[in-house]
Each structure stands twice: as structure tokens, then as C-alpha cells.
Amino acid sequence: MTGADGLLVLTSGDGADGDLAAALAEATSHPAHPPVLVLDPAGGDDLLRATRRAVAAGDVGPGDLVLSTSGSTSRPRAVVRTSASWAASARPLADLLDLGPGDVVGTAGPGASTLTLHAGWHALRVGARTAGAGGRVPPVDSTVLHVVPAVLAAVLERHEHPHVRTVVVGGAGLDPRVRRSALDRGWRVVEYYGAAELSFVGIACHAPGPVETAEGFAPFPGAAVRVRDGLVEVASPYLARSRLDATGTATPVAGTAFAGVGDVGAALPAGRFAVLGRPGAVLSGGSTVLVAEVEHALRPHLPPGAEVVVCGTPHDRLGEVVTAVVVGVDAVPATLRAATRSLPPAARPRRWLATGDVPRTGKGEPDRAAVARLAGGGR
Structure with a gap:
């Protein structure tokens, strides 16, 4: 055309x-x-x-x-x-x-x-x-x-x-x-x-x-x-x-x-x-998934006071998969999982982890490297 x-x-x-x-x-x-x-x-x-x-x-x-x-x-x-x-x-x-x-x-x-x-x-x-x-x-x-x-x-x-x-x-x-x-x-x-x-x-x-x-x-x-x-x-x-x-x-x-x-x-x-x-990105099955964009899509669906940290965790066949760590909750809300349906398949979190808190930097921000290590065994 x-x-x-x-x-x-x-x-x-x-x-x-x-x-x-x-x-x-x-x-x-x-x-x-x-x-x-x-x-x-x-x-x-x-x-x-x-x-x-x-x-x-x-x-x-x-x-x-x-x-x-x-x-x-x-x-x-x-x-x-x-x-x-x-x-x-x-x-x-x-x-x-x-x-x-x-x-x-x-x-x-x-x-x-x-x-x-x-x-x-x-x-x-x-x-x-x-x-x-x-x-x-x-x-x-x-x-x-x-x-x-x-x-x-x-x-x-x-x-x-x-x-x-x-x-x-x-x-x-x-x-x-x-x-x-x-x-x-x-x-x-x-x-x-x-x-x-x-x-x-x-x-x-x-x-x-x-x-x-x-x-x-x-x-x-x-x-x-x-x-x-x-x-x-x-x-x-x-x-x-x-x-x-x-x-x-x-x-x-x-x-x-x-x-x-x-x-x-x-x-x-x-x-x-x-x-x-690549800091700030997950390479999953050949697709580059920007962490910031997944977090942006999930934040409107978080419970009050909660936050989400997205990272990549190792996967035998895909290299990495997108993993969402939901901070400040006892369990991952079903509404949050449902919100990922609007994302392309490679960007949808394959693994989820609910936790009261995560390791943080001196500025109080999530320590992303430490969070990724923590999330390695999360589902």
C-alpha cells in the first residue's frame, strides 16, 4: 500500500x-x-x-x-x-x-x-x-x-x-x-x-x-x-x-x-x-520488555499503599521471563493479574511474588538487583 x-x-x-x-x-x-x-x-x-x-x-x-x-x-x-x-x-x-x-x-x-x-x-x-x-x-x-x-x-x-x-x-x-x-x-x-x-x-x-x-x-x-x-x-x-x-x-x-x-x-x-x-529491560524469548512500561501498566490496578517492582528472572528456554514483585500485600490481587491481559504476551508476568517489603537503597528506593535475586524463586 x-x-x-x-x-x-x-x-x-x-x-x-x-x-x-x-x-x-x-x-x-x-x-x-x-x-x-x-x-x-x-x-x-x-x-x-x-x-x-x-x-x-x-x-x-x-x-x-x-x-x-x-x-x-x-x-x-x-x-x-x-x-x-x-x-x-x-x-x-x-x-x-x-x-x-x-x-x-x-x-x-x-x-x-x-x-x-x-x-x-x-x-x-x-x-x-x-x-x-x-x-x-x-x-x-x-x-x-x-x-x-x-x-x-x-x-x-x-x-x-x-x-x-x-x-x-x-x-x-x-x-x-x-x-x-x-x-x-x-x-x-x-x-x-x-x-x-x-x-x-x-x-x-x-x-x-x-x-x-x-x-x-x-x-x-x-x-x-x-x-x-x-x-x-x-x-x-x-x-x-x-x-x-x-x-x-x-x-x-x-x-x-x-x-x-x-x-x-x-x-x-x-x-x-x-x-x-540491560538494566531496565527484560529479554524474554527474543523480545525486549521495558520494565518501566510494565510497571506503568500495573500501577493503576494496585491496592492503596502497594507498589510493584518488575524484573527478569532466569528461564531455561526463554532466557528470562517477566516477574512482578508486589510490595505491601499478603497475596497478589486477582485484579492485578487480570490487568496484564492488555499487555503483549512477552510482557505479561510469568511469575508473581507478594511480599511485605523488599531490600531498598539508601534513598529508600527498591534495590532492583536485590529484588531480582529475591524473585528468582517466586511464583
């Missing part, structure tokens, strides 16, 4: 056989293509209106992509990048994966998610075939899987993918036990660290066999990575240009050459780095 302003809007069901990645590949085949919005159903009309405002303001134009980012409430968020910034990483990624025309890249999950969308778009870009966007697990004829850790765990349990040689995993940290299971199957495992705003930042390649690679990530080819004040930052040709909010206001992703998304990290030997997590 193209409007009077020239904005091309792609939604689930577009493209051959409903393949959104194929529709995007066709729409971006020329470097000066009209601006393209890939509309996630969760963003709906709000994101469409915001993008049209940005087009009118000149913040989105020819050659640009507007991509929805995973969030915890219905408030739309998006990033604005050039299709050239994606194209710049296509050959380095294909070389790392040894990906070519004989491969079938299998994905699973929402077709509009940046992880799934990029995997399909990239496969088509380098001449491979795609399969599986929207399903729970990739098709059994896949030779390369591009999935989140939870999907990889499900694939390994099913024993139905005889042709797989390489697994690409992103969106959340991979449980070493799941990685080892894939390696023991004879599959090569390629983990990457990145974000919708940053694209590829770090890469870790694991070959089948008993020997593990070095700890952490190496910088993705073409990326310069640093850990500054405890946070991971990157400078590369793959960065998005701006973040787009619900009003259509575009905010630059980077104030300097380097940009980050607030992930805590540590520098390691030989130029490698570790990613330790």
Missing part, C-alpha cells in the same frame, strides 16, 4: 505466499526506493500515523526503512534506517555463515520482527531461499536456522531437522546446555549480539566438537566495539539513523560515532567483549 506521500506500507500477508521478507526485498531492490514502513500489527494505526508525520517532516525519505521494535506495551516504537545500512552487512554475514544459493534459511515467529525479517531478507539478498516465518518452528527442509534461543531448544527436542548444518541465534543469551546439544548434533552454532538500532555488533562462532571457542563475542566484521563506563557501544556502517516515537518525533540513535542501547558489558582479552544484560 502506497499513500499520497509516497510511503510504502508492508504488512503481514504481503509478498509471494505472504512472505513479508520477500515483499521487503522487492521494495528495496533499488537504492533510491520510496520510504518503506514494515507495519507490525502491534503498532497498528499509531505507528502508521507517526511514520507519516516523520515523512512530512523530512525525517523519513527515499532509501529509508521504518521498522517496528519489540516493546512491552501497545505504544509503538520504531527505528529509521537506510536499506543500505542492512545491505552493508549482507556479504560479511553470508561469508561467516557460508550461505549460498543451495541453502534454505528457516525462521519462526512473527514475520515483522526485525530478527525474522532480516533473516529472510538477507537470505534472498544472497540468493538463498527462505521458509517458515510465522510458524512455531522452522520447516524441516531448512539447512540454516535463524532463530531465538527458545525456538532452537524446541527444534532440538523434536529431532525433525535432518538437513541443518548451521544455526544462527540472536535476540537473547543462549543457554550453554542448548548450545552444547546443537553442537553434539553436528551443527555449527553462530551467536550474535545486536539490536534493532545497531544491527550486528558482536559474533561468536562455535564449531561442532568438544572444544569451545573463546568467551564472549568478537566484533562483527566492519564494527568497532568498545566498553565505555560499563556499557557496550559500537561504531559501524550498520547503525540505524534514529528512533521514532508515537508522536512521529525522530531522535538520533547516536550523538557521536558510537552508539549503544544501554547494555552492560565487559572487555575481554583479544578484543572480545561480554554482554551482561
